[in-house]
Amino acid sequence: MSETIGKIVNFCIRNQKLGCLGGYNPSLLTQELSLIESEMLSCTECEGILRDPQHVDNGYRCKECMMDGEKGKLDETKSRLIGKLSAKCPFKEDGCEWEGTVATFLQHSETCNIIGIPCPYYSYGCNIVKTRKEMEKHEEQFLLIHLKMMKTRIDKIEREVRITGGIEWEIRGIKELVYRGGIQWSSCFYVGLYKFQISFQYEYENDPNYVGALIYLCNGDFDEGLEWPFCGKFTMEIVNKTDPSKSITYKFGTENGKIDAFLRPSNGDNGGFGCTDLASYEDLLLKSFSKDNSIILKVFIEHTPKWKRNYS
Numbered sequence: 042m043s044e045t046i047g048k049i050v051n052f053c054i055r056n057q058k059l060g061c062l063g064g065y066n067p068s069l070l071t072q073e074l075s076l077i078e079s080e081m082l083s084c085t086e087c088e089g090i091l092r093d094p095q096h097v098d099n100g101y102r103c104k105e106c107m108m109d110g111e112k113g114k115l116d117e118t119k120s121r122l123i124g125k126l127s128a129k130c131p132f133k134e135d136g137c138e139w140e141g142t143v144a145t146f147l148q149h150s151e152t153c154n155i156i157g158i159p160c161p162y163y164s165y166g167c168n169i170v171k172t173r174k175e176m177e178k179h180e181e182q183f184l185l186i187h188l189k190m191m192k193t194r195i196d197k198i199e200r201e202v203r204i205t206g207g208i209e210w211e212i213r214g215i216k217e218l219v220y221r222g223g224i225q226w227s228s229c230f231y232v233g234l235y236k237f238q239i240s241f242q243y244e245y246e247n248d249p250n251y252v253g254a255l256i257y258l259c260n261g262d263f264d265e266g267l268e269w270p271f272c273g274k275f276t277m278e279i280v281n282k283t284d285p286s287k288s289i290t291y292k293f294g295t296e297n298g299k300i301d302a303f304l305r306p307s308n309g310d311n312g313g314f315g316c317t318d319l320a321s322y323e324d325l326l327l328k329s330f331s332k333d334n335s336i337i338l339k340v341f342i343e344h345t346p347k348w349k350r351n352y353s
């Protein structure tokens with residue numbers, strides 16, 4: 042048996058869009074409408090037979106054919122009248138004997154052996170049209186192809202909604218602070234809707250010879266509606282001012298979300314998370330990091346929301 046390829050009924054005369062529910066194609070009717078009937082029952086926009094006729098200022102339009110912002114009222118009498126018109130399958134000549142009414146046509150189109158439906162993945166780029174029965178086979182056979190189409194789409198969305206940000210922070214008076222010890226705080230900043238702050242510390246109980254930097258989540262204006270714990274990737278970098286390729290970088294991630302510091306901050310007292318031995322005092326003072334008695338700390342944050350973790 043040769044493969045049946047379904048034929049699409051152009052539901053929408055206006056723009057021939059698949060699945061568009063504009064006016065009915067007049068070829069559905071068993072009897073041609075008289076000029077007066079045609080005038081009464083046609084859409085002023087698509088010129089098909091009114092589907093869900095809406096009364097608007099200058100006549101009638103299908104629900105689908107309303108202009109943006111236009112208000113109408115369903116004309117139930119007209120709708121019933123149209124629904125009762127006798128209809129035949131538009132593929133009678135191809136062998137489908139179905140006859141019924143305009144109102145029952147949609148139902149027929151789902152079981153007809155000739156009327157085609159677009160592949161459910163058409164919005165992902167599959168242009169195949171087949172009868173409902175054949176479509177099941179198509180979906181099985183094209184599983185991998187459909188998956189690839191969807192992956193392409195997801196990759197595109199992922200690039201579009203990538204949520205990244207960070208801070209470039211100049212910390213001044215390095216020599217003095219290194220000798221005196223202590224903590225310095227960056228200004229607060231948002232990455233997406235999450236609010237962060239960075240601490241740079243010159244003294245740490247366990248590693249008295251190192252400087253470190255920690256990332257803190259702060260109480261932000263949008264915390265209520267956000268996903269917690271925060272998951273993401275972090276990069277901290279102390280810039281080597283003479284040779285940026287020799288900068289000190291430290292990367293980490295919170296993909297599993299098990300770090301307390303990234304739970305929703307309650308009273309701004311979440312602990313920080315990061316690296317307590319980012320660089321030794323000697324490195325900072327002797328190498329080319331603290332020219333002009335200041336260093337530049339860059340922190341780069343990439344949020345990976347749940348849906349994205351599930352797809353990568």
Ligand SMILES: [Zn+2]
Pocket residue numbers: 053054055056057058061062063105
């Ligand atoms: Zn349309």
Ligand SMILES: [Zn+2]
Pocket residue numbers: 063064084085086087088089091092102103105106
């Ligand atoms: Zn219309």
Ligand SMILES: [Zn+2]
Pocket residue numbers: 130131132137138139149153154155156
């Ligand atoms: Zn049919």
Ligand SMILES: [Zn+2]
Pocket residue numbers: 160161162163167168169179183187
């Ligand atoms: Zn397909």
